[in-house]
Amino acid sequence: MISKRVGRVVEIVDKSEGLDDIRVEINGDVQKAYNYSKMTGKVNVGDEIILNTTAVELSLGTGGYHFVIANLDNRESDLTLGGHIMKLRYTPFQVKVNSIEDHESEYHDVIEKFTSLEDMPVVVGTLHSMLTPFVASYKRNNPTKKLVYIMTDGAALPIYLSKNVDTLKNKGLIDDTITIGNAFGGDYECINIYTALITAKEILKADVVFVSMGPGIAGTGTKYGFTGIEQGAILDAVHKLSGNPIAIPRISFADKRERHFGISHHSITVFKEIVNVNVTIPVTSYDEDKLEVINKQINSNRLSEKHNIVYINNNNTKEDLEYFDLKVRSMGRNFEQDKEFFEAASAAAYYLVEVCDGSRRKDY
Known part of the structure; x- marks a missing residue:
């Protein structure tokens, strides 16, 4: 109620x-x-x-x-033109959008004729707070490349709630946004992750795509009861469309909850049980004690047998954020209070820069 x-x-x-x-x-x-x-x-x-x-x-x-x-003092509103796809369907707040897939859309045939993502890198996170450090590190190293953000409906539904997206777009660091499912308000609207990925590749000509839910996440402390479990299905979708699926692990050494210490149980559940395909998981080469915790989790859950674990020497996250005058916060903690979390997202950007772009530095 x-x-x-x-x-x-x-x-x-x-x-x-x-x-x-x-x-x-x-x-x-x-x-x-x-x-x-x-x-x-x-x-x-x-x-x-x-x-x-x-x-x-x-x-x-x-x-x-x-x-x-x-x-109550402004009861009238006007219906926007175009579009037949409803989001927040069958609720008092259902909204009409111009969806890319709509039969009246100028892009309808593009969706129909799609064949492959052609190994386009797609980075998939779980928390919305992973977006800013990834974008900062990627765009600092690739200022001319096109980055598209796909926001799922795993948390906040209106993209307007995200001050991160507003800031990153105003600074020119996110080129386009797509909202999917019942999420709405992006530059482009799509019905699901498959058509969103096609839109990013064929219509927006993205060099890289970042996918995550909007602000907020629902969790229950149970193994499967969290909205971030969507990461597995999204990674499968990227593989199905012949893209390059890259997963950001949720890592923290500041979270007081044991289940989120080191690699979060959320990430372990997704990587071990939910995702069905081999994906790349970049891991920051933290200091020896922290890396020992992470390696024990990787080995005890046999994650390296299923996935491509790549260790990245990333000491640049803070500098990348400061370069664009960006502030970050996750679960109430800023960069200094939980730097390993933000470095994990940034490491995915450095994996793309140093590995996928064919310019891997000698110290990596």
Whole structure:
């Protein structure tokens, strides 16, 4: 069930494409809320609004904000032109999009005639916070190459929620975005990962693709009960379409939960049991103690028998982020607090730079 409250807008803190960061008064208390302007329209200070307050009342980390359901002082909105594919289907918030696959799309025949990704590298992460370090390292070394981000519907559905994407696009580091499934708001809309990969290759002419869910992840502490398990099926899809599947392992030595120490149990489950094909897993050559933990996990789960484990000497992540004036945070921790996590994502970029591009340095 949805918990709803009536509030009044008292401040508009920030605006970006499709997202308003606002402050609302509810029963005398001023609280934070988000308004998706492309869904619920423009808001002004003083407007009376209906809010979804469910996540805040449950004290959730994922989705833990108020969201505007409707603006009682601005009840009208216009239907956008074109498109017949619905996302958030059969809900009060279903939205119409111009999907690449639509029979009226100018790209319909391109999808139909597709044959192969021709070994196009596709890097697949689990957490949205892997995006920024990967992009920073890749684009610093390949400023003229085209990088496309595919956002799945494993977490946040509107891409507007991601301030990372907004920042990276404004800096010219992400060239195009695609939203799939019930995720929406990308530069291009697709129904599933297969047509999104085809779009990236044939329409957007991508040199590399990064795939992950949007902000947030659902986890339950159980072996299979986490949305990041989608990584396995996505890697299989890349292989099926004759692409080059590359997986980012979730690695941390700052997470206090034992199941996420070293290589997270999420990654081990995906690599050991879910993905059906051989994939490349770049691993940063951390210091001796940390690498010993990781190697024990790799060996005890026999991951090297199934996958291509490649060790990368990567000491450049922080410098790459600072070069573009980018800040990172994951699970509340910044780079200094959890550098191994961010280096794991960056290592995938250096694998592409040093191995796939045929310019592997002698010290690697």
